[in-house]
Amino acid sequence: MGKPIILISNDDGIESAGIHRLVDYVKDFGEVWVVAPDKPHSGQSSAMTVNAPLRIISKPDYNSARMFAVTGTPVDCVKLAYHTILPRVPDIMLCGINHGSNAGNSIIYSGTMGAVMEATTVGVPAVGYSLLSHSPSADFSETEPFIKHITSIVLKNGLPAGICLNVNFPAKVKIEGIKVVRAATSHWTEEYQEYLDPHGKPFYWLKGKIINEEPEASDTDLYWLDRNFATIVPARVNQNAIDHIDSTSALLNMD
Amino acid sequence: MGKPIILISNDDGIESAGIHRLVDYVKDFGEVWVVAPDKPHSGQSSAMTVNAPLRIISKPDYNSARMFAVTGTPVDCVKLAYHTILPRVPDIMLCGINHGSNAGNSIIYSGTMGAVMEATTVGVPAVGYSLLSHSPSADFSETEPFIKHITSIVLKNGLPAGICLNVNFPAKVKIEGIKVVRAATSHWTEEYQEYLDPHGKPFYWLKGKIINEEPEASDTDLYWLDRNFATIVPARVNQNAIDHIDSTSALLNMD
Numbered sequence A, B: 001m002g003k004p005i006i007l008i009s010n011d012d013g014i015e016s017a018g019i020h021r022l023v024d025y026v027k028d029f030g031e032v033w034v035v036a037p038d039k040p041h042s043g044q045s046s047a048m049t050v051n052a053p054l055r056i057i058s059k060p061d062y063n064s065a066r067m068f069a070v071t072g073t074p075v076d077c078v079k080l081a082y083h084t085i086l087p088r089v090p091d092i093m094l095c096g097i098n099h100g101s102n103a104g105n106s107i108i109y110s111g112t113m114g115a116v117m118e119a120t121t122v123g124v125p126a127v128g129y130s131l132l133s134h135s136p137s138a139d140f141s142e143t144e145p146f147i148k149h150i151t152s153i154v155l156k157n158g159l160p161a162g163i164c165l166n167v168n169f170p171a172k173v174k175i176e177g178i179k180v181v182r183a184a185t186s187h188w189t190e191e192y193q194e195y196l197d198p199h200g201k202p203f204y205w206l207k208g209k210i211i212n213e214e215p216e217a218s219d220t221d222l223y224w225l226d227r228n229f230a231t232i233v234p235a236r237v238n239q240n241a242i243d244h245i246d247s248t249s250a251l252l253n254m255d
Helices: A017-029 A074-085 A104-108 A111-121 A141-157 A221-226 A242-251 B017-029 B074-085 B104-108 B111-121 B141-157 B221-226 B242-251
Strands: A005-009 A031-037 A056-062 A065-070 A092-099 A126-131 A163-169 A178-180 A186-189 A192-196 A202-206 A209-212 A230-236 B005-009 B031-037 B056-062 B065-070 B092-099 B126-131 B163-169 B178-180 B186-189 B192-196 B202-206 B209-212 B230-236
Touching: A005 A017, A005 A074, A017 A031, A017 A092, A017 A141, A031 A074, A056 A074, A065 A074, A074 A111, A074 B192, A074 B202, A092 A111, A092 A141, A104 A186, A104 A209, A104 B111, A111 A126, A111 A163, A111 B104, A126 A141, A141 A163, A141 A230, A163 A221, A178 B242, A192 B074, A202 B074, A209 A221, A221 A230, A230 B242, A242 B178, A242 B230, B005 B017, B005 B074, B017 B031, B017 B092, B017 B141, B031 B074, B056 B074, B065 B074, B074 B111, B092 B111, B092 B141, B104 B186, B104 B209, B111 B126, B111 B163, B126 B141, B141 B163, B141 B230, B163 B221, B209 B221, B221 B230
Parallel strands: A005 A031, A005 A092, A031 A065, A092 A126, A126 A163, A178 A230, B005 B031, B005 B092, B031 B065, B092 B126, B126 B163, B178 B230
Antiparallel strands: A056 A065, A163 A230, A186 A209, A192 A202, B056 B065, B163 B230, B186 B209, B192 B202
């Protein structure tokens, strides 16, 4: 059996520092193929390009990894990777290292986790890595031993069907440890800044801040990230609320 | 107390036939506000616009509904609706009627359901309606009694916290009835068509077809849609796999 095939993508684009550090940290575990958006696609969730063509742009190798840019979303990258670019379905898919948090309910909007869930859907064990700093020159070095540890174990053992991991790291600190927890119930508030253009017409730009609805819950990611721990959230792609089928049926008088 | 406020959005864009039929069917239940993308945004999932400004464009009323186009995604529409456009948080949010299926695992990619989940996140009962026809001139008339029934009951009773409904209708047939079920486990295959441009360089366009991995499972949406029934899938926004926290912790030797 040859070396494992490791697919890496992200949502910050193929030029970002985070994806290069991820290659550095995992390159010894297998044959690394990077397939990432040609430009930043934050907040793209599981969006895919339906009504436009896509290009695959071959880039120079980086640190022995093959590099391909795709003119689409993170999900487009994963789909094209296993459909067209990779020699076979990868043994593991890693995403990041994202410049910015994907903790709390940010997982809904995350292009990083959109790509991870796409890989999960086709049975590939997948992990998203994010650092709580939006700086293009963020220091990722503290994350290296954690990323190596998690990647090596998932590569060896796989993950349960339909389950992926959302890993977040605190920024600018010594990481105290790592906790496997659930995502804190949260939502975004103060979401838009309003401006007037030179002609006096309004336009809007998304800002917002995340509100943790359960700040004292010590089994959540936001709780531990605040305390300088890294967090791992096992996430389920399937959103069926099977426990609500009977009550919904009764509510709608469908029986 | 005044009339209920009904927010309607979609992912096919404010000009689509489906959104106009939805207004027609529910306008007597309350004060209808339509906030929808200015152009089609299929496959946009929960994508939001992070790195660009948004415009809100006021349109002429339609059948007593106020109409606003937003230069963004379905999620942008819902966020701007409750942040800026509506007089208050709506009593219900409806999305569609989508031109095309959101059954099986299509819910992951669906801009229709992305908008529905966004409303759910802020506590608004929300329902997505989809017809299994991509035709711009699809006949929605069979869906009317079902949409009126479901909308009136959800408006009266609400939905459990964090739960929304994904409703799909078969196309071009007499609808036999309606079933509350789970989404069938499924994935997409044969996903891209490859072309050569006039200069001989390849480009790719998403096509693909959905594969039902459990065609005999009679508790699923794809099973009943195939048999000309409408389906209602209760879906959970929160993707925490709490039942996998202990095993993940053990796997990673984190205890």
